Amino acid sequence: MSFSQATMNTMNTRAKFKSLFIYNFTKLTEWPESYKQGDFIIGVVNDVDLAEQLELAAKTKKINSQNVVIKKINSTADVSKCHVLYVSGSTAGEVDPFIKKAKDFNCLIITEGKGLAENTSAINFVIVGSAIQFEMNKSLFESKQLIVGNSLEKLATKVIN
Amino acid sequence: MLLLAPIGLRAQLDPVSLAFRAYQAKDLGKAKELIETAVGMQPYDVQARTWYFKAYIYKDLYKEDRNAAGAQNFRDVAINSYFKTIELDDVKEFSEDSKQSVRFLANTYYNDAAAALELDNFENADKLYNEYRNYSIKLNPEIDFRARDIEFKLYVASKYSFIFDAADMNSKPKDVSDKIVQLYKQVLGIDSNNISANYNLGIHYYNQGVNIIENIDYNDDFEKIMQLQIDVVELFNSALPYMLRAHLLDPSRKDSIRGLSGIYYGLNNLEKSEEYQKKLEELELREQQGQ
Numbered sequence: 001m002s003f004s005q006a007t008m009n010t011m012n013t014r015a016k017f018k019s020l021f022i023y024n025f026t027k028l029t030e031w032p033e034s035y036k037q038g039d040f041i042i043g044v045v046n047d048v049d050l051a052e053q054l055e056l057a058a059k060t061k062k063i064n065s066q067n068v069v070i071k072k073i074n075s076t077a078d079v080s081k082c083h084v085l086y087v088s089g090s091t092a093g094e095v096d097p098f099i100k101k102a103k104d105f106n107c108l109i110i111t112e113g114k115g116l117a118e119n120t121s122a123i124n125f126v127i128v129g130s131a132i133q134f135e136m137n138k139s140l141f142e143s144k145q146l147i148v149g150n151s152l153e154k155l156a157t158k159v160i161n
Numbered sequence: 162m163l164l165l166a167p168i169g170l171r172a173q174l175d176p177v178s179l180a181f182r183a184y185q186a187k188d189l190g191k192a193k194e195l196i197e198t199a200v201g202m203q204p205y206d207v208q209a210r211t212w213y214f215k216a217y218i219y220k221d222l223y224k225e226d227r228n229a230a231g232a233q234n235f236r237d238v239a240i241n242s243y244f245k246t247i248e249l250d251d252v253k254e255f256s257e258d259s260k261q262s263v264r265f266l267a268n269t270y271y272n273d274a275a276a277a278l279e280l281d282n283f284e285n286a287d288k289l290y291n292e293y294r295n296y297s298i299k300l301n302p303e304i305d306f307r308a309r310d311i312e313f314k315l316y317v318a319s320k321y322s323f324i325f326d327a328a329d330m331n332s333k334p335k336d337v338s339d340k341i342v343q344l345y346k347q348v349l350g351i352d353s354n355n356i357s358a359n360y361n362l363g364i365h366y367y368n369q370g371v372n373i374i375e376n377i378d379y380n381d382d383f384e385k386i387m388q389l390q391i392d393v394v395e396l397f398n399s400a401l402p403y404m405l406r407a408h409l410l411d412p413s414r415k416d417s418i419r420g421l422s423g424i425y426y427g428l429n430n431l432e433k434s435e436e437y438q439k440k441l442e443e444l445e446l447r448e449q450q451g452q
């Protein structure tokens with residue numbers, strides 16, 4: 001009798017959870033009228049795994065009846081009108097140039113860095129007890145004319161008004 | 162080799178010798194009938210030679226057709242008759258041969274257990290393995306069976322894992338998963354330093370977490386996703402100590418390092434994940450350089 005060694009399943013677990021969260025953020029957020037037509041664009045800065053995971057979902061899912069388009073962004077020059085802008089980077093210095101470039105768009109800014117929900121992004125991923133959670137800054141939703149439901153607020157670990 | 166002496170004049174009256182005569186005439190059915198009469202008669206019932214010959218006849222009946230309906234029973238009778246022979250054999254005339262036969266028959270249980278596992282007949286395999294184990298220990302109470310038990314349990318666990326992995330992602334059988342966990346934990350109960358059990362158990366927990374993640378649908382509501390994430394974190398946390406142990410026991414084993422990197426990544430501990438990823442890359446580089 002000879003036993004076989006178990007095989008490890010491979011998948012980017014973090015990317016899947018983040019993409020699930022992002023899709024759910026979009027379900028609970030309302031964009032201005034002018035953003036309710038055409039493609040629903042999600043810009044992803046410097047996170048190929050997340051972009052690919054989102055692309056996978058975009059093949060079968062729509063957001064608010066709009067087709068979903070994932071745009072991989074590597075430089076500030078690539079930033080254009082979008083509904084969601086996820087910016088990878090742990091400090092304000094890393095993410096600010098991209099966010100500034102998107103200042104004229106009504107886009108939901110999402111980051112993942114300590115304290116970035118304070119002044120930088122409407123939603124900031126944080127790790128709590130090994131799980132991905134999020135903080136939200138309501139004023140940064142409002143400044144982009146995005147209406148956010150109460151249910152999202154209830155799920156956030158921290159809400160900044 | 163049958164150790165019975167040639168039949169003398171007493172053959173006319175001696176039921177054991179009569180059974181032997183039938184055996185020589187290749188009439189195993191008659192030999193069986195006669196030897197059963199002998200073991201029920203005094204003084205033959207307490208003679209080692211009677212039981213030895215009974216064991217021999219039943220062993221031949223078993224060997225005649227191992228797949229026949231009564232074959233398992235013939236084997237049981239043979240093996241127990243050999244033990245009775247050893248018990249009664251004060252002058253050690255039949256003991257050594259009987260022990261060899263018990264070993265042979267016990268090994269057939271082991272082989273049958275392996276064959277049953279090939280057919281995924283787990284219950285029967287377990288029963289047969291325990292027969293093998295019990296008879297082997299009865300023959301030699303000093304025998305250390307730990308290595309064999311570990312080998313068997315790891316093999317059974319890997320067979321269950323195969324079923325679990327092959328099952329549809331949406332309907333992984335929980336009872337099979339529980340069996341896998343139970344078997345690896347039993348192995349670790351025997352030897353907590355068993356690398357394969359530590360590694361495989363770590364992977365089993367980890368893969369279950371990954372299965373959950375793969376199954377989460379984008380239409381699932383947020384609360385459900387968050388709860389599932391808690392479940393996944395629990396599974397990854399369960400995997401961690403076993404994978405760490407496997408790595409500690411063999412720091413150069415790449416699979417364990419890769420496993421740790423994956424588990425820490427799943428637990429969102431990127432620093433640790435990268436630390437093990439670096440270790441893996443260094444190890445691979447050293448291998449390439451032939452160090």
